[in-house]
Amino acid sequence: MRIKEIFKEYSLLTILFKVFNRFKQKMQMYILKYFLLKYGFKISLKNFSPLLTFFYGSESKEKVKNFYDENPQIQKEVIKSADAVLMHQFYLLGSNLVTLSKKIPWNKDFKSNFVWENIFxxxxxxxxLNNSADVKIPWEVSRFQHFFCLGKAYWITGDAKYFTEMKFQTSDWIDSNPYCFSVNWTCAMDVGIRAVNWIHAYFHFEEPINQDKKFKDKFNQSLYQHGQFIFRNLENGEKLKNNHYLSNLVGLIYLGLYFCAFKENKEHEKWLCFSMKELEKEMFIQNHIDGSNYETSTSYHRLVTELFFFAMLLTEKNKINFTESFRMRLELMHEFLMNITKTNGTSPLIGDVDDGRLLIISDYYGWKKNALNNTLGLAGLYFKRKDFSQYGSAYKEECLWISGLVNYDQDRTLTNGKSISYPDGGLYFLKNKAIYCAIRCGALSLRGKGGHSHNDQLAIELNILGEDFFIDPGVDVYTADYKSRNKFRSTKMHNTVSIDGDEQxxxxxxxxxxxxxxxxxxxxKFNETEFEGEHYGFYKKNGxxxxxxINIKEGVFVLQDEIKGGVGIINFVLCPDVELYFISERIVFLRKNFVELQVHLLNGSYIVIKEDLISLSYGRPLKTKKIEINIKNRNKISFSFQYLS
Known part of the structure; x- marks a missing residue:
C-alpha cells in the first residue's frame, strides 16, 4: 500500500499504533528465535488424552462399517484412494498424478524443484516473482487432507498399514519441519488447517495412537505447538480480515477443545475463548445479510462456509453455542451455495480459485473443483431443509462422518429455480427451466480492496439445459507466474466488454x-426475466x-451492450468441449451434447474466433476458444441465442 493511501485510510494515531505493534512483534520474534535455538520447545504432554466429544469415535464404527458394506462402490473407491496415499501419489494444485519419494519432500515445490531452506x-x-516456485505446493501437501482417506480405509478394513503410514508421515513431518524453522511454519492459515486434519486423524486412529505412547506424546506436543504458533501469528493485520484469519480461528477452536482437559498449561483456554468470540464477530463482518461473502469469490465462499460450519458443529457437540443469529447467517450462506448451483451440479468460478478446503471427506482424488455443494447434504440434515438435502444428495460420506446420519434423499434432479439476486455480493442470476445466466455486477472484494477480485464486471456465465457454453476463465496460478496471474484476472479474459486494452x-x-x-x-434493473447494469471503469480513461x-425468454436469450462514447470488443469464453461451427461474420452455431445454440448478431459488428485459455482448477490451464464480437462504427449491439434440445 502506498504512503498516500495509508494516510488516507488511517489516522496518524492509528498508524503510530500499527508501527509500534509491528516493532513489538519483531522484537518478540527475535526473542522467540533466540530461545528456540538455545533451549528448544519444552512442555510436557505425557499421558495426555483429549476428552472432547468428537464427530465420530469407537461407538460409531459399526454404523460406519454397515454404510460402506451397503455401498460397495464407495468402499472400493475409499480403499483405492487410501492405497494411492500409501504410495505417496497426489494431484496437487493442477499437477498430473505425481508419485513423491518415500520420504516426502515437505519443503519442496516439485513442479519447479525449488526447495525452501529450514531457517527461522x-x-x-x-x-x-522472478522464479516459478509456488509456495502453495509444500503448504498444500502439509495440510494432510489425505489423512481422511487413510482413516476411512482403516475403519473399513482394520488393516494396520494405514495407521503405520499415518504415523510415518506425521513423525517424518515433525522431524523435517522443526517448530518455527520451516516454510510450513510461515502461514498460520495452513498451520490451522493441518491441525484440524491431524485432530480428525487422531479420532480415526485413536486406539493404535493410545497404544503407542512415544508417538502419542510427539503428536500431542506438535499439536500444542500448532496452537501456540497460530495464536502468536494471527493473520489479522489488515482492517478487513479474510479466509486466512477464519482458518486461524477454526484451528484454535479445534485445538482449544482438543486440549481442554490439559491442566498443566492454560494457554489453550485463551485460544478457545478468543477464537469463539472472534469467529462470531467475523461471521457478520465477512458475510453479507443476503448470505454472500465479501471476498466475492464463489470458491472462497465454499471454503469459508466449511470453516464456519465445522467449527459450529464441533462446538455444539461440546455444549458451546454460537448465537442464533450466527446460525441463521450460516443457513443463508448455504442458500447462496444452493442457488448458484447449476442443474449439472457445478457452479460458476467467479473471482479467484485456489481449490481451498478445510476437510476433503469424500473423493479425495476426484472431487470437482467447480462443484461447491459438498456441505449442502450435511446442512440439509442440520437445518432440516429438504432443498439443501436434494442439492447435496451426492455427498453421503460427509453426512455419515460428521452427523452420524446419512442423507438418503434419492431425488438428485436439480432445477434452475427462480431468478435471484445477491446485490451485496455483486451477483445476479437470471433463470428459467432451460436457461441459467450468472451476471457479475458489484463492488470489488473486501469492500473495494480487490484481493480476490477479477476485472469481470457485467461478465456472464451461460448454461443451457444443463450444458455450459460461456464460462468464467478461472485462475491459473498466483505467485508462481505473475504474468499468468494478471492475464487471468484481466478484463479481456472475461465474458464482458474490453476497450483499447484498458482494465476496468x-x-x-x-x-x-x-x-x-x-x-x-x-x-x-433486475426482475424474473431482465437485468440491466453498467460500470464506469473506463470512464476516466477514455470516456x-x-x-x-439481458433478457431471457422461452427459447431465446437476448443480450444487448451499449458502449457509451467508444468502440470495443465483446468477449465470450467457451467451455472447452463446446463444438463451434462458424457460419459467417454474423452467425455462429455452438453445440454441446444434444444442445445447440445459434449466435446471431442482429445489427452492426462481426464475429472473430480466437484461441484462449481457461483453468477449471488452480494450476491447470486448458486450451479453449473464444468468440470476439467487434463493434463496427456503432455504439450498440444485440444478438440472440436460440436452442434446440
Missing amino acids: YKDIVLVD NDFDEKSLFQMKEQSFAKCL VIHNRK
Missing part, C-alpha cells in the same frame, strides 16, 4: 492481490460507460 520462519522468503480496474503487475476500485458497477441489458 520470519527469515524465509516465500515469494520471488487498474492493478500493479506485481501487486497480485490488490486492485483499485474504479468500475463502481451498479444494477439498474466510455459500458451498459449491458
